[in-house]
Amino acid sequence: MLNLTDVPAAVDAVLDEFFQATAPILESIYPTVGDGGAALREFVMTGGKRIRPMFVYAGRRCPGDKITVSETPRDGDETLRVCAAIELIQACALIHDDILDRSDTRRGNPTIHRRFEALHRARGWGHDPAHYGDSAAILIGDLALAWADDLFHGALPVAIADQTTPPRPIPFPASAVWSQMRTEVLAGQFLDITNEASGDESTTAAERVMTYKTAAYTVARPLELGATLGGADENMRRELHGIGIDLGVAFQLRDDLLGVFGDPAETGKPSGDDLVAGKRTALLAVALRSADDAARSVLRESIGRTLDDAEIAAARGVLVDSGAVAEIERQIAVRRDAGLARIDVLDCDESARADLCALAHRITDRSR
Amino acid sequence: MLNLTDVPAAVDAVLDEFFQATAPILESIYPTVGDGGAALREFVMTGGKRIRPMFVYAGRRCPGDKITVSETPRDGDETLRVCAAIELIQACALIHDDILDRSDTRRGNPTIHRRFEALHRARGWGHDPAHYGDSAAILIGDLALAWADDLFHGALPVAIADQTTPPRPIPFPASAVWSQMRTEVLAGQFLDITNEASGDESTTAAERVMTYKTAAYTVARPLELGATLGGADENMRRELHGIGIDLGVAFQLRDDLLGVFGDPAETGKPSGDDLVAGKRTALLAVALRSADDAARSVLRESIGRTLDDAEIAAARGVLVDSGAVAEIERQIAVRRDAGLARIDVLDCDESARADLCALAHRITDRSR
Numbered sequence: 134m135l136n137l138t139d140v141p142a143a144v145d146a147v148l149d150e151f152f153q154a155t156a157p158i159l160e161s162i163y164p165t166v167g168d169g170g171a172a173l174r175e176f177v178m179t180g181g182k183r184i185r186p187m188f189v190y191a192g193r194r195c196p197g198d199k200i201t202v203s204e205t206p207r208d209g210d211e212t213l214r215v216c217a218a219i220e221l222i223q224a225c226a227l228i229h230d231d232i233l234d235r236s237d238t239r240r241g242n243p244t245i246h247r248r249f250e251a252l253h254r255a256r257g258w259g260h261d262p263a264h265y266g267d268s269a270a271i272l273i274g275d276l277a278l279a280w281a282d283d284l285f286h287g288a289l290p291v292a293i294a295d296q297t298t299p300p301r302p303i304p305f306p307a308s309a310v311w312s313q314m315r316t317e318v319l320a321g322q323f324l325d326i327t328n329e330a331s332g333d334e335s336t337t338a339a340e341r342v343m344t345y346k347t348a349a350y351t352v353a354r355p356l357e358l359g360a361t362l363g364g365a366d367e368n369m370r371r372e373l374h375g376i377g378i379d380l381g382v383a384f385q386l387r388d389d390l391l392g393v394f395g396d397p398a399e400t401g402k403p404s405g406d407d408l409v410a411g412k413r414t415a416l417l418a419v420a421l422r423s424a425d426d427a428a429r430s431v432l433r434e435s436i437g438r439t440l441d442d443a444e445i446a447a448a449r450g451v452l453v454d455s456g457a458v459a460e461i462e463r464q465i466a467v468r469r470d471a472g473l474a475r476i477d478v479l480d481c482d483e484s485a486r487a488d489l490c491a492l493a494h495r496i497t498d499r500s501r
Numbered sequence: 502m503l504n505l506t507d508v509p510a511a512v513d514a515v516l517d518e519f520f521q522a523t524a525p526i527l528e529s530i531y532p533t534v535g536d537g538g539a540a541l542r543e544f545v546m547t548g549g550k551r552i553r554p555m556f557v558y559a560g561r562r563c564p565g566d567k568i569t570v571s572e573t574p575r576d577g578d579e580t581l582r583v584c585a586a587i588e589l590i591q592a593c594a595l596i597h598d599d600i601l602d603r604s605d606t607r608r609g610n611p612t613i614h615r616r617f618e619a620l621h622r623a624r625g626w627g628h629d630p631a632h633y634g635d636s637a638a639i640l641i642g643d644l645a646l647a648w649a650d651d652l653f654h655g656a657l658p659v660a661i662a663d664q665t666t667p668p669r670p671i672p673f674p675a676s677a678v679w680s681q682m683r684t685e686v687l688a689g690q691f692l693d694i695t696n697e698a699s700g701d702e703s704t705t706a707a708e709r710v711m712t713y714k715t716a717a718y719t720v721a722r723p724l725e726l727g728a729t730l731g732g733a734d735e736n737m738r739r740e741l742h743g744i745g746i747d748l749g750v751a752f753q754l755r756d757d758l759l760g761v762f763g764d765p766a767e768t769g770k771p772s773g774d775d776l777v778a779g780k781r782t783a784l785l786a787v788a789l790r791s792a793d794d795a796a797r798s799v800l801r802e803s804i805g806r807t808l809d810d811a812e813i814a815a816a817r818g819v820l821v822d823s824g825a826v827a828e829i830e831r832q833i834a835v836r837r838d839a840g841l842a843r844i845d846v847l848d849c850d851e852s853a854r855a856d857l858c859a860l861a862h863r864i865t866d867r868s869r
Contacts, residue, residue, distance in 0.1 A: 155684070158684060158688075159684070162685065162693050163706065163709050165696075166688045166691050166692050166695075169691050184664065191625075195788045217736075218677060227565060229639055229640070231641065233636040233639065236605070244739065253698055258699050259700060260697070260698060267635075268601040269691065270643075271597055271600065271639060272694070273600065275593070275686045276684070276691075278643060279646060279650075279683040279687065280684075281683065282647075282677075283683075284668065286654045286676060288673065288679060288680040289680070290677070294673060299673035301796065302654065302670030302671065302672060302673070302676065303654075304667070305655060305656065305668055305670070308654060308656035309656055309658070309659060312643065312647075312651040312656040313526075316527070316644070316648075318646065319528045319640055320526075320527055320531075320534045320537075322640055322665040323533075324533060324534050326633065326636050326637065326640070327637075329628070329773075331595055331624065331626050331629060332626065332627055338531065345530055376582045390703035400756070410523050452817060488664065
C-alpha cells in the first residue's frame with residue numbers, strides 16, 4: 134500500500150485518467166458541452182487537499198491482518214477509485230454550495246456559477262447572465278455527482294474499462310456506507326439552509342449540521358468506508374465512525390476559526406468570509422452568548438454584509454475578548470484528544486495507528 | 502415476467518418501499534429534513550407515466566431465449582430496481598429543469614422550488630424566499646440523483662437490504678450503459694440552456710439536444726440497458742439503441758406539438774406552455790422557416806412572454822397555416838415507421854416484439 138503522503142498524487146492520477154476518458158464523450162455531444170466538462174476538470178484538478186481520500190485510505194489499512202479480502206493490485210486500484218469518487222462528491226457539494234451561499238470565490242478563483250456568468254457576458258449572449266451561470270453550475274454539479282457514482286461502482290467509460298477483466302462493482306455493505314454518506318451530506322446541507330432561513334439558533338440544530346454536513350461526510354464515513362472495503366468487522370466499523378465524528382467536529386471548529394481569522398493567501402477565501410456570508414457557526418454562537426450587550430451589537434451588525442478592514446477587526450476583537458476563540462480552541466483540543474485516545478486503543482497495526490494520529494493532528498491544527 | 506401494463510404498479514411498489522426505508526433516516530437527522538424527503542416522495546409517487554421503466558422492461562425481454570443470464574425471481578427484482586432507479590433520475594432532471602426554466606407548475610402542482618418558496622413565505626422566515634426555494638430544490642434534486650444510483654447499484658438502506666443474501670451490484674457492461682445515459686441527459690440539458698443563451702439556431706445544435714436530452718435518455722438507453730441486463734449481445738444492443746433514437750425523436754416531436762396544442766387538463770401544464778417558456782423546438786424552427794413575413798413576426802412576438810388566449814390562438818394559427826404542424830406530424834410518422842420497421846426484423850421473440858410495437862405507438866400517438 135501507499136504511504137499516506139503519496140495518496141493525493143495517486144488519486145489525482147485516477148481523476149486525470151477519468152477526465153481524459155470522459156472529455157471526448159462530452160466533446161462528441163457538442164463542443165460547448167466540452168466547456169462544461171473542462172470547467173469541472175479544472176475545478177477538481179487545481180485545488181483541494183484530498184483530506185477525504187486520505188481518510189478512506191487510512192480506514193482501509195485498519196483491518197490489517199484481520200482483513201477478509203486479501204490485498205491484490207486490483208484491490209489497491211479499487212481503493213484509489215473510491216478515493217477519487219469521493220473527490221467528485223466534494224466537487225458537486227462545493228459547486229452547488231457556492232450557488233446556495235452566493236459565493237464569488239473558491240480556492241482563489243471565481244466559483245463555477247460566476248465563471249459561466251462571466252462567459253455569458255463576455256460573449257454578449259441574450260437574457261440573464263446570472264441565471265445562465267447558476268443553471269450551468271447546477272448541471273456541472275449534477276455531472277460531478279453522477280460521475281462520482283460511476284467511479285465508485287466501476288461503471289467506467291469504455292475507454293478505460295479493461296474489457297477482459299471488467300471493473301468489479303463495490304459490494305454491499307461498503308456500498309451501503311457510501312449511500313449513507315451521500316444522504317447525510319445532502320441532508321446536512323438541507324438542514325443548514327433551513328436553519329439559516331428559519332433563524333433556528335438551537336444548539337441541537339447547529340450540532341446536527343456540524344455532524345452530518347461535515348463530521349460524518351469528511352471523516353467518519355470515509356474512515357468507515359475504507360475499513361469496510363478492507364473487510365473490517367462491525368465493531369471496528371462502529372469504532373472508526375465514532376473516532377471520525379470526534380475528529381470531524383474538531384475539523385469543523387477549526388474551519389470556523391479560519392473562516393474569520395484565516396489568511397486569504399492560505400485559505401483562498403476573502404478575509405472574514407464567514408462573517409460576510411452570515412454563517413451561523415459555533416464560534417459565533419458562543420460569542421453571542423458570552424459578550425456584553427455593546428459587544429454583542431457590534432457582532433450582530435457585522436453578520437451577513439460587506440465589511441471594511443476596520444469592521445472586520447472590530448468583529449474579530451469581540452470574538453477574542455468574549456472568550457469565544459479560547460472556548461472553541463478548548464473544544465477542538467477536547468474532541469481531538471478524545472479521538473486520539475480511541476485511536477490509541479484501536480485493534481489495528483501500528484502503522485495504521487500512526488497514519489490515523491498524523492491525520493488527526495493535521496486536520497485539527499492547520500492554517501488552510 | 503410481468504405484462505408491460507403491470508410494470509408501472511410494480512415500479513411504484515419498489516419506489517414506495519424505498520421511500521419508506523429512507524424516510525426514518527432523514528427524520529432522524531432532523532424533522533425539517535424529513536420535509537424535503539416527503540416532498541420528493543410525493544413528487545415521484547403522484548405523477549409520471551413510467552415510460553422509461555417500460556422501455557427498460559421491454560428491452561429486458563428482447564434477448565429472450567438467447568439470454569446468457571437465466572431469469573430467476575432475483576433477476577426480476579433487479580430489473581424492477583433498475584426501472585425504479587430511472588424514475589429517480591427523472592425526478593432529479595425535472596426538479597432541476599424547473600429551476601432552469603423558471604417553471605411554476607409541474608404535473609398540475611407547484612414545482613418543488615415554488616413549493617419551498619411558498620413554505621418559506623407561509624412561515625414568515627427571513628431573507629429571500631425565492632432563493633431558499635431554489636436552494637432546497639437543488640438539494641432535493643441532488644438527493645434524487647444520489648438515490649437513483651443507490652437503487653441501481655443495490656446500495657440499499659439497511660432496512661430493506663436482505664443481509665443474508667445482500668443485493669447484487671449490477672455488473673459491467675450494464676452499469677456502463679447507465680453511466681452513458683446519465684452523462685448524455687445532463688450534457689443534453691447543458692447544451693439546451695447554452696443554445697438558448699447563445700441563440701444558436703443551427704439544425705445540428707437542436708438535433709443534438711433532441712437526441713441526447715430526450716431520445717437517448719427516454720428510449721434508446723433504457724431499451725439498451727434492459728437488453729444488456731438480460732445478456733444481449735453487442736448486435737442486439739446496437740440495434741435497440743438505433744430503434745430507440747428513432748422512437749425517441751418521434752416522442753419529442755409529439756411533445757413539441759403537445760407543448761403548444763396540448764390540453765392543460767391532460768398535460769398538467771398551462772396552455773401554450775412552450776411558447777411562454779420560449780422553447781426553441783423543431784416545430785417553431787419549421788414555422789419560422791415556412792411562414793411569410795407577417796406571420797413570422799406574430800410568432801416571434803409570441804415567444805418567451807406571458808400570452809392571453811387570443812395571442813395563443815394567433816400563434817397556433819401561424820403554426821398550422823405555415824404547414825409546420827403537418828410537417829412535424831409527417832416527421833413523427835417517418836420516425837415511428839422507421840422504428841417499427843426495424844422492430845419488425847429484430848431477432849427476438851414475438852411477445853417482446855409486440856411489447857415494443859405497443860410502446861412505439863403509445864409514445865408517438867398520445868395526448869399527454
